[in-house]
Amino acid sequence: MNISVVVPKMPVMEALTPAYRLFTSANQFLQMQGKTPKFQVEFVGENMITKAQEGEYSVTAHRTFDDVKNTDVIIIPALFNDVQTAVEVNNQAIAWIQKMYQGGSEVASLCTGAFLLAETGLVDHKKCSTHWAYYDLFTHLYKKVDLVDGKIITDEKGIYSSGGALSIWNLLLYLLEKYTDRATAILAAKFFAVDIDRSDQGMFTVFNGQKDHADNDILKCQSLIEEKFNEQLSIGQLANYVTMHRRTFERRFKNATNNTVVEYIQRVRIEAAKRKFESTNNNVSEVMMDVGYSDTKSFRNIFKRYTGLTPLEYRRKYGKVG
Secondary structure (H helix, E strand, O other): OEEEEEEOOOEOHHHHHHHHHHHHHHHHHHHHOOOOOOOEEEEEEOOOEEEEOOOOEEEEOOEEHHHOOOOOEEEEOOEOOOHHHHHHOOHHHHHHHHHHHHOOOEEEEOOOHHHHHHHOOOOEOOEEOOOHHHHHHHHHHOOOEEEOOOEOEEEEOOEEEEOOHHHHHHHHHHHHHHHOOHHHHHHHHHHHOOOOOOOEOHHHOOOOOOOOOOOHHHHHHHHHHHHOOOOOOOHHHHHHHOOOOHHHHHHHHHHHHOOOHHHHHHHHHHHHHHHHHHHOOOOHHHHHHHOOOOOHHHHHHHHHHHHOOOHHHHHHHHOOOO
């Protein structure tokens, strides 16, 4: 099986090497099990030498895009710094990925490599994941793509994507298991000390509120929610606050923030709860009341929906010690 790791212009080095390392190591793991090595892995780029991270590194490709006429799997690493600029300078990579997919190749994006994948049009009307910090920008640029909030891995019609940062390893292990077997993937996970079955990046997400819009009335309501999140603010009260009909208010709020009013209030409250678990010794009931919830079951369910962990699990994992 041929695996082509794309060396785009402006790559993140930490996202470029894991795919090469994992699949070349997998050949050794297969040999250890008495099996035949399976993967031919290579770096492929527009040029044989690509500067990375503002010239701090140089990456040597095995072949250029023009030299590779077919491959089985394409891995797109994360993009460095300004992702929009990175997309603009990678036109040749985009065209090559499109051509390879049409010829039968599978394609996987890692972290912000999803922007390069989305630019190909291959994930229009399909699911895709990226780093949680880039959700707003991604949804603004690629409205036809179904961005899966919180997920680490998506898999649809031969196209895969991963969430942010170190979760790229989870997608790579997912692919390794698919192309080999569970035993090989577990062996690799143990070797590289990776939690093989983690599927959500919610516990790492920091919700700052989507304010990159020009609707001043909605911005006023966002500020009010963030100031009084522990009070029982209703949609009607917020609509009256900006002298707007309720339906109009709800529509404009969703268009501006990509959240319903209820979702926004929930996310602000859960973010406040996370901060309290991280910085105080308060128990779950105390934090629940502090952020505006009175029903334990409701708080637990909403907290887990946005973080992937129960309040108690989050407190144990990130809570203040001593």
